[in-house]
Amino acid sequence: MILLSWLLWAALLAALAGGLWALYRTPPQVSLRRELAPSAFQGVRTPMALQVQIHSRLPVRYRIEDAVPRTVIPDVQPVFTGELLGTREHRLDTLLTLNARGVHDWPAATVRWADPLGLFWHSVALPVPDRLEVFPGTHGLILPDLLRPLLSEGSLSRTVGLEDPITLRGARDYQTGDPPGRVHWRLSARTGTLTVRELERTAASSLTIFLDTSGGATFTESAVRLAASLVREAMALDLPVAVASNGGSTAPGRGADALHRALLHLARLQPLLDLPTIPSTRPGGNLIILTALAGDALVAQAMRARATASRVVIVAMPEGFYLEPGEKPRRQWSGAPDTIRELERRAGVLAGAGVLVYVLRGNQSVLRLGG
Template identity: 25%
Template structure:
């Protein structure tokens, strides 16, 4: 009889704890997940912080926290933690146990392996009774985000047509001729105006000579990126890794130019997240402008908004001049050459940086071709 009574009492207690935990276990339970920093570069190790607060006397015997995150956020291996990855998202699962009025903080180390705009959306909390007989869950909205900048590549900036760009400073190899400062004479070159002819020097040398002017380097750099990974591409990009490298080349060129005091602009036949038009940023200078470019590059979506030839012609129709234009592209064609010539006729230089078929590590390799397609002529 005693054993039967004991079984009955145990059954009542088990049933009572089921009712109590089912009703109260997730009450006054607060969960926060946030990135410790809001911005970083690709490859930086950062921290994702989880904070749980049980603001009641009843303990939480077990708690499973589940969410989906981008596969481009790589987690370091930890205990009480599981990650299963798909092609786009990974399922992130954590296990906790909290006593009454207990606060717990867990820090996960993650490394973004691709630039982007990562948002935390929702998280699912599941808990139950002491013996796992029942479970209940709630969803909590999250609002934090992380902007991962492209890692600026080391680019051959010195191989641009204007090899000694120093912003507004006077430099050894200069760009824009100053007609008020004559420093000597040089041989006549195709494209020189007859107004520049130095007749005295011509008489002495016996060959046609023109004035050699001093120069100032008040020029700007315009970076143009082509999202097409091959000529004749349909709407979808098949080799996204190569275009990602192109974005990092663009970031590297912007960093190199701004560090030399230049103005830098950027455009591409790609939209930003949440936008349908192609991105276009007029030249500006300084660290604030550079990090604005980084952020916009981070938010680029790899899809085509227009043909790259149309983008080049649109730039040519703006009729700006005195800019050094860098075109980053996977291919070149007669139609692109024609559009580039229009940019040069406006008084700009155009250089082509060819993207390789296979992704390379952060820097240009010797086999990557850097072609000078034009030089400014006054």
């Protein structure tokens, strides 16, 4: 008799458990909506609001987790738990810290629910398509010679723009650092004082920034930050800007759309070991090349680009020989790569051909590039 009673109770409990399991197989109705900017800069904190609505016709226990991308750190983890019968709304306001550039797809949220006793838990993914564009961080720059002369399209100017070799505004005494090609030999012979020609300046039509990412991951991260900073400076000067790499190039332009294209290209950029291939530049524009190695192939392409570009600038950044913003000077234990030393030896010849060379030597800050 006792055995029969136990069997009846076991059957009753099994029937109850089976009923609960079958009754709660269907998930509650859940809607989740995120409110955040679609794009932001690396290293900043951007606000996010999360709204969740859950409805169930049965008493239910629930847990809703909205997993953020791995490189995004929320101040408060987006998790909602509770018990309900009917409808309930949750709202969470938090800040996100963006630790890495890139285009990040948001993972699906997870909805877990169970009967009031918590005997059987079920889970389902709740797709909420979202994409967060994290642009490289930018930093201030001191650029008296690299960007400030490239103000805008226009006529001849006495102070801004590129020097026009077919014009002559006047003459002045030679100063240390003046290129030999500017010496006015006839006037110098007549006056007995070394004199150089002063030329009018004409503005450029556009700026293209090319990144040679064959220098590795560390260089690439520094290069994209510098490129983003150059883009920002050029946009402030109302100069049409394009960004290029082995992965392609953006269309040159001004305004928000062109800025978004350039920054998105930089956000997606990854190191490549392929030989750099510089695309054709807009005639009359300017080309800035960021590189860690500056090999012969890159220099040859820079010379070819000079056939159409008004000016080509090679910015060599050998890894470990320049300071990021905020870094303190450190001891250098090795010399620059052979390709960089060769580039410095050829800098004078390249300058005569219209290809300027800037090498960030040991403990030189990128903030003073061109200074």
